[in-house]
Amino acid sequence: MEIKTGFRNILILGACLIAAMILAFGFSQYAFFEDTAQSERMDKLSVEGMQLVQLTNEVLLYGEPRAVTQWRSQYQEVERLIKDEKLTLNGDLQEVMGPLRIRFANLLPLQEKLVQSQVRNTEPQVVRIIASQLFQDATQMQASLRSLKDLADEAFKSAYETAKQRQVLIFSLFTGLVSVYGIFVSLLFRKAILTPLYDLRQTIHSIREGQKAKAPVHEDDEIGAVCTTFNILLDEQESTRRQVQAISERFRNIFEQAAVGMSIVSTAGDWLEVNQCLCDILGYSRDEFLKTNYQAITLPEYLEDDIERVRIILSGEKAFDSWETRYRRKDGSVIWARITTALARNSGDSPMYFVTVTEDITERKNAEARIREINRQLEEQAHDLKRTNADLESFAWVASHDLREPLRMVSSYVGLIKKRLGPELDEDMTQYVGYAIEGAKRMDAIILGLLDYARIGRRGGTFELVPLDEVLAESLLNLSVTIKETQASVTVQEGIPKVIGVRSELIRLFQNMIGNAIKFRHPERPPQVKVGWEERQTEWVFSVSDNGIGIDPQYFNKVFQIFQRLVHKDAYEGTGIGLAICKKIVEHHGGRIWIESTLDQGSTFFVALLKVKLD
Structure with a gap:
C-alpha cells in the first residue's frame, strides 16, 4: 500500500x-x-x-x-x-x-x-x-x-x-x-518511513566507504519505489564503473603497449605521464621524465616553433597539430621525432592537458636522405639510359637499313646468278645457292624480329580501354589464311572483357599465341585452339589452349627466351622471337605469362593482366 x-x-x-x-x-x-x-x-x-x-x-x-x-x-x-x-x-x-x-x-x-x-x-x-x-x-x-x-x-x-x-x-x-x-x-511512521530511510542512509554510508551495498526494499510503496530506483541507479553506476574501468584499462594497455611514444603533458609543458616506448626513444627513465619538461629536450632551433604551435592549440585555433622536431636523448645523441598532440578540455571548455604521440622518425629521415641521393643517381642513370635508348633506337633504324640492304643485295645477286647460270649449275651448286638465298631471307626475318622486339613499348602507343573481342577479331582476321590452309578450329569464350592496354600490342600478343598454337600443330590431327578467360580478385587471366605437339616441362622457362627454338627449323619455320615478344608485351602491360603443357597432347598459354582503372 x-x-x-x-x-x-x-x-x-x-x-x-x-x-x-x-x-x-x-x-x-x-x-x-x-x-x-x-x-x-x-x-x-x-x-x-x-x-x-x-x-x-x-x-x-x-x-x-x-x-x-x-x-x-x-x-x-x-x-x-x-x-x-x-x-x-x-x-x-x-x-x-x-x-x-x-x-x-x-x-x-x-x-x-x-x-x-x-x-x-x-x-x-x-x-x-x-x-x-x-x-x-x-x-x-x-x-x-x-x-x-x-x-x-x-x-x-x-x-x-x-x-x-x-x-x-x-x-x-x-x-x-x-x-x-x-x-x-x-x-x-517508523516502519513506513524512518526504518527504510535509516536503511537507505546506512546503504549510502556503506557505499561512501567503498563497500558494495543495496538499499533493502521493505514495502511496495513510495519509499520502496525510491529504494528500487536507487538500486537500479546503483546497478547502472556499477555497470558504468565497470565500463569506465574497462575503458581505462584498455587505454592504459594501449598507452603502455603502444609502438610509439605516448605522453600526457601539462599546459605548462611538464610531463605528467609517459609510456615505456617514449622512455626507450629518449633514453630517460619514467621518474627522470616526470622531473623535467619537453622544453629541456627540444633543440633550441626548434623550440620556438614548438611553443608557437602549442600556443595556437591553446587559443582554440586548432584542435590538434602534427609536426616534426628534433630532440636530444639522454646520451646526447639527436633524433628526429614526429609530434602529434591534442588538447583535452573539461566540461567547461577549460584546457586540462595535452595528449601527445611521439614517433621516432630518425631512420625514416636517414632513409629519405638516402632515397634522395639514390633518386639523384637514378635521375642521372635515367638520363644516361634515355640517351642510350635514343642511341639504340637510332642504331635499330640504321641496322634495319644498313644490315638489310647488304642482305637484299646478296639475295638479289645470288638470285641473278642462279637465274643466269641455272642450266650450267650442277645439283650441289643449285643447293648451295638455295642455302644462300634461304639464309639471307632468315637473316632478314631475324633482323625484322629484333626490330619488333626492340620497339615493344617504344612506339608511343597509348594505354586505353580496349575491347578484347575486337582485338581477337582483328588477330583472327590477320591469321585467316593460315587458319583456312590448316583447317584449324578457333573458338573464343563469350563475354571476354575489356582491359587497359595498347591496342596494337594486344593484337600482336594474341596473334602470336594463336599463330604459335596453329604452327606447332600435331601432324596426325587438325589443330583446335580455344581462347578462354577467368576473372580473379585483382586480375584477368586469359588462356590460349591447343591440341598440338606440346612442350616438355623442362623447357617451360626457355620458350620465352629470344632465339630459343625447341624444334628443328626444317620441321617448323620461325625465328624463335614470337614468344619472347609476347612476354615483353605482357610485362609492358604489368602482367605475367606462363605455360602449362603435356608433351604430345597440347599446351595452354596463360596471360594475367591487372584489373586497373584508366585515370
Missing part, C-alpha cells in the same frame, strides 16, 4: 476519532443539560412558589388591590409551572408534588373567599378564619416548596456528579484511544 494512502487512512481515522470525541463530549453536555433541566424546572417552581407565598403574606397583611393583582399573576405563573408534564409524570417527585398541588389548589378558593369577605364586609371573625386558613396553606405550601428546592439541589448535584464522572470517563477513554492512535501512528 502506498504511504500517502496509509497516512490518508490514518488521518481519516484520526478525524473520526476527534469527531467521536466531540460527539461524546457533546452528548455528555446534552445529558447534563437534560439532567439539570429538571432540577432547574423544580428550582424555578420553588422560587416562583416562594414568591407566591410571599405575595400571599402581603395580601394577608395589606390587602391592597395591587398586591391582589400581583398575587393572581404570580398564581398563574406557578400554575403553569406546576402543571408541567415533566414534573407531573416524574414518579420520584410525586411524594412532594402531590401535597404541593393540593395546597396550591386550596390557595385560589381561599384567596377569593377572603377578597369577597372583605368586599361584603363579612364578620371579622370569618375573615380571620379564612385568612388564617390561607396563611396556613401558604405556610404548608412553603414547606413543600422547600422540600422541592432541596430535591432540586440534590438533583442538580447528582446531575453534576454524573456529568463529571461521564466527562472523566469520556476523557479517559479518548485519552487511551488517542494514546493508542499516537502509538499506532508512531509505529507506522
Whole structure:
C-alpha cells in the first residue's frame, strides 16, 4: 500500500476519532443539560412558589388591590409551572408534588373567599378564619416548596456528579484511544518511513566507504519505489564503473603497449605521464621524465616553433597539430621525432592537458636522405639510359637499313646468278645457292624480329580501354589464311572483357599465341585452339589452349627466351622471337605469362593482366 494512502487512512481515522470525541463530549453536555433541566424546572417552581407565598403574606397583611393583582399573576405563573408534564409524570417527585398541588389548589378558593369577605364586609371573625386558613396553606405550601428546592439541589448535584464522572470517563477513554492512535501512528511512521530511510542512509554510508551495498526494499510503496530506483541507479553506476574501468584499462594497455611514444603533458609543458616506448626513444627513465619538461629536450632551433604551435592549440585555433622536431636523448645523441598532440578540455571548455604521440622518425629521415641521393643517381642513370635508348633506337633504324640492304643485295645477286647460270649449275651448286638465298631471307626475318622486339613499348602507343573481342577479331582476321590452309578450329569464350592496354600490342600478343598454337600443330590431327578467360580478385587471366605437339616441362622457362627454338627449323619455320615478344608485351602491360603443357597432347598459354582503372 502506498504511504500517502496509509497516512490518508490514518488521518481519516484520526478525524473520526476527534469527531467521536466531540460527539461524546457533546452528548455528555446534552445529558447534563437534560439532567439539570429538571432540577432547574423544580428550582424555578420553588422560587416562583416562594414568591407566591410571599405575595400571599402581603395580601394577608395589606390587602391592597395591587398586591391582589400581583398575587393572581404570580398564581398563574406557578400554575403553569406546576402543571408541567415533566414534573407531573416524574414518579420520584410525586411524594412532594402531590401535597404541593393540593395546597396550591386550596390557595385560589381561599384567596377569593377572603377578597369577597372583605368586599361584603363579612364578620371579622370569618375573615380571620379564612385568612388564617390561607396563611396556613401558604405556610404548608412553603414547606413543600422547600422540600422541592432541596430535591432540586440534590438533583442538580447528582446531575453534576454524573456529568463529571461521564466527562472523566469520556476523557479517559479518548485519552487511551488517542494514546493508542499516537502509538499506532508512531509505529507506522517508523516502519513506513524512518526504518527504510535509516536503511537507505546506512546503504549510502556503506557505499561512501567503498563497500558494495543495496538499499533493502521493505514495502511496495513510495519509499520502496525510491529504494528500487536507487538500486537500479546503483546497478547502472556499477555497470558504468565497470565500463569506465574497462575503458581505462584498455587505454592504459594501449598507452603502455603502444609502438610509439605516448605522453600526457601539462599546459605548462611538464610531463605528467609517459609510456615505456617514449622512455626507450629518449633514453630517460619514467621518474627522470616526470622531473623535467619537453622544453629541456627540444633543440633550441626548434623550440620556438614548438611553443608557437602549442600556443595556437591553446587559443582554440586548432584542435590538434602534427609536426616534426628534433630532440636530444639522454646520451646526447639527436633524433628526429614526429609530434602529434591534442588538447583535452573539461566540461567547461577549460584546457586540462595535452595528449601527445611521439614517433621516432630518425631512420625514416636517414632513409629519405638516402632515397634522395639514390633518386639523384637514378635521375642521372635515367638520363644516361634515355640517351642510350635514343642511341639504340637510332642504331635499330640504321641496322634495319644498313644490315638489310647488304642482305637484299646478296639475295638479289645470288638470285641473278642462279637465274643466269641455272642450266650450267650442277645439283650441289643449285643447293648451295638455295642455302644462300634461304639464309639471307632468315637473316632478314631475324633482323625484322629484333626490330619488333626492340620497339615493344617504344612506339608511343597509348594505354586505353580496349575491347578484347575486337582485338581477337582483328588477330583472327590477320591469321585467316593460315587458319583456312590448316583447317584449324578457333573458338573464343563469350563475354571476354575489356582491359587497359595498347591496342596494337594486344593484337600482336594474341596473334602470336594463336599463330604459335596453329604452327606447332600435331601432324596426325587438325589443330583446335580455344581462347578462354577467368576473372580473379585483382586480375584477368586469359588462356590460349591447343591440341598440338606440346612442350616438355623442362623447357617451360626457355620458350620465352629470344632465339630459343625447341624444334628443328626444317620441321617448323620461325625465328624463335614470337614468344619472347609476347612476354615483353605482357610485362609492358604489368602482367605475367606462363605455360602449362603435356608433351604430345597440347599446351595452354596463360596471360594475367591487372584489373586497373584508366585515370
